[in-house]
Amino acid sequence: MVDTHCHLDSIKDPTGDVVARARQAGITRLATVGMNGESIARALADAAEHDEVVAIVGRHPHHSEGFDEAGLEEIERAAEDRWARAIGETGLDHFRDRAPREDQRRAFEAQLDLARRTGLPVVIHTREAEDETFAILAERAAELTVILHCFSAPSRLDECVERGYLCSFAGNVTYKNATELQSAARDVPEELLLVETDSPYLAPMPMRGKPNEPANVSHTAEFLADLRGVRYDELDAVVEENARRVFRW
Ligand SMILES: [Zn+2]
Numbered sequence: 321m322v323d324t325h326c327h328l329d330s331i332k333d334p335t336g337d338v339v340a341r342a343r344q345a346g347i348t349r350l351a352t353v354g355m356n357g358e359s360i361a362r363a364l365a366d367a368a369e370h371d372e373v374v375a376i377v378g379r380h381p382h383h384s385e386g387f388d389e390a391g392l393e394e395i396e397r398a399a400e401d402r403w404a405r406a407i408g409e410t411g412l413d414h415f416r417d418r419a420p421r422e423d424q425r426r427a428f429e430a431q432l433d434l435a436r437r438t439g440l441p442v443v444i445h446t447r448e449a450e451d452e453t454f455a456i457l458a459e460r461a462a463e464l465t466v467i468l469h470c471f472s473a474p475s476r477l478d479e480c481v482e483r484g485y486l487c488s489f490a491g492n493v494t495y496k497n498a499t500e501l502q503s504a505a506r507d508v509p510e511e512l513l514l515v516e517t518d519s520p521y522l523a524p525m526p527m528r529g530k531p532n533e534p535a536n537v538s539h540t541a542e543f544l545a546d547l548r549g550v551r552y553d554e555l556d557a558v559v560e561e562n563a564r565r566v567f568r569w
Pocket residue numbers: 325327353409469518
């Protein structure tokens with residue numbers, strides 16, 4: 321099994337321990353996110369040190385205030401690293417609004433263009449900004465491999481399928497009241513299905529409320545297998561193949 325989105329630098333425990341616990345749980349591949357300068361350096365270092373880990377490099381919408389040419393060059397340099405396998409996470413967050421919306425948009429568009437230039441997939445974060453996010457993607461991401469991290473747009477599933485976006489489900493799909501999200505997770509075609517922890521956030525049942533870590537992606541994957549009426553090993557094979565294709569594992 322794989323965890324296509326985690327934040328190793330935000331998890332308190334030493335990365336070596338976290339990776340070892342993941343391996344014990346059968347999670348052999350992790351993609352960790354670098355969200356700005358220091359975090360990018362850490363993601364690349366973790367990827368260089370651990371065989372299981374690759375890096376997603378970019379500027380998170382929360383950190384996009386004042387995003388400029390130097391910020392873009394930082395990502396462009398990081399993207400040349402052999403362990404950098406995607407650009408992101410980037411997008412729009414109108415829920416927290418930690419950075420001015422103008423800046424979020426500028427950073428988002430620049431990273432989509434960078435993904436095109438580098439041929440890397442792009443990992444999208446969107447919260448309370450779906451209309452704008454999907455409009456920008458329609459305009460600028462037509463030929464890109466798009467991964468919707470912590471998938472949260474069940475009402476747009478048809479549109480996602482039509483556009484070929486990968487839908488990465490996080491622990492919140494296991495929550496009791498997440499019925500729409502669960503329908504989307506059941507219906508998404510298998511070639512677009514991914515699974516992630518977004519750890520240390522969003523721990524799946526039965527770990528909800530505790531700090532999350534990559535080992536827990538197995539709970540989400542078991543839940544998805546049940547939902548889709550397939551065996552765990554079948555779901556495992558599907559997700560591994562999708563992740564291999566997208567992240568060149
Ligand atoms: Zn994230």
